[in-house]
Amino acid sequence: MSATDLQDRDVETPVQGEGEQFDEENRLKPEFVRQVRESLRDDNEDSTYDLVEPLHPADIADLFELFEREDRTMLAAAITDLMGSEVIAELNDYVREDMLEALPPEAVADIVEQLETDDAVQLIEDLDEPDQRAILSQVEPGDRAAIESALTYPEESAGRLMQRELVAVPESMTVGDLIDYLRKSDDLITEFWEVFIVDHRYHPVGSCQLSWTLRTPRDIALTDVMKRDQTLIPVGMDQEEVALRFQKYALISAAVVDESGRLVGQLTVDDIVHIIQEEADEDVMLLSGAGEGDINEPLRDAYSARVRWLIANLGTAVVASAIIAFFGAAIEQLVALAILMPIVASIGGNAGTQTMAVTVRAIAMNQLTRSNTKRILLRELKVALMNGATVAVLIGIATALLFTPQLGAVIAAAMIVNIIVSGMAGVLVPVAFERLDQDPAVASSVFVTMITDSMGFFAFLGLAVLAGLATV
């Protein structure tokens, strides 16, 4: 949400996401993007402007993200007066940072002043110290103070996300008083969904949805309409936690309070939907070791995030190889072992990944707690037994036919062992990290992979030796 919405309201524009610029999935058509790029490269600024002008700010932001770096700056120059704060706020973090670095501090400061605190903070928090200072020095004192105080809160906390702009009124007001107050005061924010009722210490005592006030006679006291049981967000709360509360209690907006319980800001659901998305994606990316996993992330960052992961897995792979090395003699006697051993390891790996993904998400959604861990572990054990039995039969028979019945029996047994071990590891590793107050998504899969690979080779080769098919 941004301060420009009020103006937008009067502008006649087509239904959002419709029209010939869009494909059926509301994405800008490649033809349209190419058209804009071409008119840019012919520096035909007017035609560029006419093409982009009908777009919603969010679609203009998409256009920038679809362009290559050099085209972005050209586009910005061609449509300067369409570059409202909404476009800036909608831009992908990396693309925005990249573009801001190209602008002089004064220009950025102008943008910052247009934005509401939460968007302004989001805009400059990623810049480095000196740039931040250079920009803030240009921002008018009031806004600067608000932004600077927001920056004092930890990253990804409610204090960073909240809007300071809100509507708070004293307990004494009636519905009529409120409506008159809203009509009179023109410096209020343009979009709000709830009014917060505060006591003399500015502590929230209740909240009142606008729909209730609109449906209630003027002479009724707000304290009779307001909802008293409210979700108060401590200013230091982590954004993931905030997002869970909004989902769980179906909130549209919520009051943010400081340590002393004073109302210091509000959070609205339209800012939270992005967080819900981010936090869910973060787990996908962490589980697959893809770092930020943003296609706009600078090459250097993508490389360092991913290579760290590959090196960690190199370690686990080496452990698995050491186990194979221990059985080197057996493999020399019976090469079939070398041919079949990766099957046991890789199916175990898949089974482990399945269980781990389920567990990590359940933990993130607060569905898996100490109260039901034992039940879930038992459940996964059952699934593992059923899966293991099924796969063991298939691979056992195939091996018996292609190689020898004994080898078929060995691989079947090894498969069952490994799938059960994998299933248990898939639950226990993430749960253990969570108990240690570590994010289960970060390191679980390195450990689970190591367990499933090593166990796969060890169980198969070990059982083969026990069965006397080969000797160490």
Next chain:
Amino acid sequence: MSATDLQDRDVETPVQGEGEQFDEENRLKPEFVRQVRESLRDDNEDSTYDLVEPLHPADIADLFELFEREDRTMLAAAITDLMGSEVIAELNDYVREDMLEALPPEAVADIVEQLETDDAVQLIEDLDEPDQRAILSQVEPGDRAAIESALTYPEESAGRLMQRELVAVPESMTVGDLIDYLRKSDDLITEFWEVFIVDHRYHPVGSCQLSWTLRTPRDIALTDVMKRDQTLIPVGMDQEEVALRFQKYALISAAVVDESGRLVGQLTVDDIVHIIQEEADEDVMLLSGAGEGDINEPLRDAYSARVRWLIANLGTAVVASAIIAFFGAAIEQLVALAILMPIVASIGGNAGTQTMAVTVRAIAMNQLTRSNTKRILLRELKVALMNGATVAVLIGIATALLFTPQLGAVIAAAMIVNIIVSGMAGVLVPVAFERLDQDPAVASSVFVTMITDSMGFFAFLGLAVLAGLATV
């Protein structure tokens, strides 16, 4: 949102998610859950009621999910008059279905009548035909018609999600008219955020946020306050698409229109946040082959979803083994090949998973389109080169020291080849599925794994033979 909110407003209850029942992360404390379970098993219904009564409906729902099956029915019996529609609506789908099947149709029908259409539909859509009919026959005609018409729309479409309850007024109204109308009519829904302005054909011509009407003098025409550029949701639109629109345009509510453009319902963001979560989770689960990935999913479903995946991967593992088998003779001559080959395959697999996760999410978020596919592919190629070079040096040196320099060179070369192939496959496979209108998350990883495994073994063993370290 549910019809019970209006009553809730007057009930004095503690701040949501606070109090001794909760841990610091707003989860019900194990001690509390145990306490309730024990008072249930001593059938001390009063103490059970007193324990549960202060909880928010969403927390009561959590309590049910944390319990085992048998305890759930006991709890439901002990707190019947706390089992409001909000609790039912907040319950996990599987848990709810399970509990509903235990109830007689009349009882379910009573619950259904309490709910708004969207919640009612969500509640019965998962039940099988006969149960649905049995229940609907008990529901009063008006609600039944609404639910039945919702069920005519495809699953996961806007028509299933929308609320029929909304506030729509003619263009002719002024702000004052609207407020009077809202005060007079008491059969309106209790919670709404925007008023829809419709023409004589009941086509939406604009929407008006309550905050704007509250801030505008009574004599101003609504058409002067309303926002004309609106996001209209076609009733058949898929929920994933709907969620993307809500995020992109930061919507609080949106009008749903039928083919002829008539206003048939509304969607509100508090219903959409669940969808955003679901759709993001769905991709994690699909990528790891974990089916629904819900810890409450019945054992049978979890098994069939996951075993299908394991069998698919068994197929890819067999392909990889066939390649190893082809080099059987080489392995017999040089067992070091068997020891090292899993390293090349597994690191390639990791690199492929990283790229694939990034690509799948970018496609899902409409960030990766035909307009920038080439750029992203080039970007991933660069990352793969950097990753490949780094890992190759490490494993190459280690192998040169532990085995022979030639083998070190071979494994280094194989590693670079496989990481590049993996990176390309990680982009091209999901993109290909998307172009074929298939969900990239469903089958991508089976193909990517097959490519990375087979390529890993083939590149390493093949190069070893080329280098003359062994013969086929």
